[in-house]
């Protein structure tokens with residue numbers, strides 16, 4: 001039976017067999033140092049010429065970078081080793097001697113690495129990122145499940161848009177036109193009227209022509225939707241959820257955060273409650289901070305969000321955006337209908353908007369007015385109007401962009417490394 005590197009601590013002084021790959025090798029002529037990885041971790045194997053059979057020494061000498069092998073040896077605790085352990089190798093069984101590996105120790109450009117994304121994933125850095133991504137997903141689901149939310153899966157192929165028509169991904173659905181979903185929200189609202197508190201977790205698609213460090217064409221979203229929940233209560237759930245996620249990552253991914261050199265003192269501050277400022281206050285802040293020609297009614301761009309975030313050491317909610325620049329379904333503030341009951345959550349350190357959410361319009365007449373204002377064809381949105389006609393209730397929801405959240409928590413400068421195979425403006429391969 002194979003032991004895994006993650007579990008070697010339980011086998012100190014024992015002989016174990018690992019299945020893995022050679023990550024790197026150094027040799028002094030009398031000793032070979034094999035840097036091994038097995039998907040669960042990294043460990044150094046030490047092979048002493050005078051202590052193994054000649055054919056074992058020779059086999060080890062044949063190993064090229066990324067060759068696959070079984071290796072047998074004794075686990076030794078070594079506090080100088082990065083993993084805390086080393087393996088005194090007795091035996092090596094080659095599975096395959098790898099061809100010359102394209103990714104070497106030298107610096108490679110991003111395009112080259114992206115072309116070799118299928119191999120790039122094997123590095124400690126990429127492994128750490130994907131491990132943290134999985135932990136974030138796990139923690140979010142744990143939080144929502146514990147709060148009694150039900151997971152519901154909305155469709156990926158849809159007949160209409162949720163977030164405006166400018167970045168819809170078009171496809172044919174036999175003889176009809178269809179679009180890849182931009183957001184499951186409209187369907188989640190239907191589900192909330194059936195199951196009360198629900199969430200979805202799945203891929204969403206935006207044919208964004210923007211080539212920025214925050215945009216992907218295909219990204220994953222968590223979308224909770226809650227019946228009988230109004231704007232302010234939705235913000236409380238968001239801040240609790242995100243604090244929980246960050247604290248879980250700090251607790252369970254210490255090693256991975258270290259691999260990424262993440263400044264964890266910044267993450268430790270991420271505890272609810274988060275500050276809230278209105279759009280109006282955010283505009284004033286921007287004016288004070290030198291963005292003097294920013295006009296009320298414009299949407300914030302990345303530099304604006306970064307400037308606003310700099311004033312806080314926690315994520316900050318910007319609430320009450322102008323109705324004009326937000327989606328058709330957001331509920332206008334009853335005291336001031338030119339703004340909506342919504343909030344974008346802006347991450348610290350320049351990572352921008354990671355959550356967009358709002359209270360939804362619950363009045364059918366107002367919803368019909370919004371259809372007209374947004375030129376939405378009634379046929380396609382009849383079912384969504386039905387939700388307001390048959391027992392309408394106040395309800396709210398939000399969407400958390402997984403990749404932006406991963407980029408922020410990991411401290412990465414681009415979302416392209418947050419997802420195993422990113423889909424970007426100029427990239428569909430591999």
Ligand code: 4AD
Nearest residue numbers: 183185215216219223353354355356397398399401
């Ligand atoms: O703000 P958005 O567009 O909101 C919605 O789609 C709502 N229907 C969600 C809801 O209320 N259920 O997107 C939500 C989040 C953003 O805050 C951002 O984190 C992420 O999704 N996002 C993207 N992430 C990567 N690449 C893109 N092109 C993204 N567009 C949005």
Ligand code: MG
Nearest residue numbers: 344353355356
């Ligand atoms: Mg948004």
